[in-house]
Amino acid sequence: MARKHEFTGDQVDAxxxxxxxxxxxxxxQTVAYARVFQAAGLPNPQNLHEGGESHLVTEFMAAFHHRCRERQLPPLDSLVVHVGGPRAGFPGAGYFGVNRKPDPRNERATPEAVIASTMFWQTQCDECKRWGVKSRRGQL
Structure with missing residues (x-):
């Protein structure tokens, strides 16, 4: 299937x-995927999934992850979460994949993997919060 939507580096930066x-x-604070995609000028992720373009959501968030590193920013992708469904309040499976961690929401994940991956995510969120405080105070 041909892609209907693409994204640019400027959209990732936005x-x-x-x-x-x-x-x-x-x-x-965590931010909903829909708000992040809207800020980038992209369709709502739900619409992309329903339109058969779920790969675009994964590709965009992987580009987001890598661009944060290029810009020497904290792992801001850890703050992007689902607002409903079984993943409410959690990032998508792609977040854990790009970080080479088991998806704690996968029903086949062991209890140990759930704990380790969730702690990894929370640590990354805390890193973003600390960075955000410094940024807001002009200490970077």
Whole structure:
């Protein structure tokens, strides 16, 4: 199937900047995927999934992850979460995949993997919060 949507580096940067100002610098708050995609000028992730373009969501968030590293930013992708369903309050499976961690929401994950991956995610969120406080205070 041919892609209907693409994304650019500028869109990735716009999404990162949105998460900085609406997540990291706002006491390390999580941000909904839909808001991040809207900030990037992309369709709602739910619409992409329903339209057979779920790969675009994964590719965009992987680009987001790698661009944070290029810009020497904390792992801001850890703050991007689902707002409903079984993953409510958690990032998507792709977040754990790009970090080479088991998905704690996968029904086949062992209890140990669930704990380790969840702790990894929480540590990354805390890193973003600490960075956000410094950024907000002009200490970077």
């Amino acid at each position: 999404a990162i900047d949105f998460v900085i100002s609406n997540g990291a610098e706002d006491r390390g």
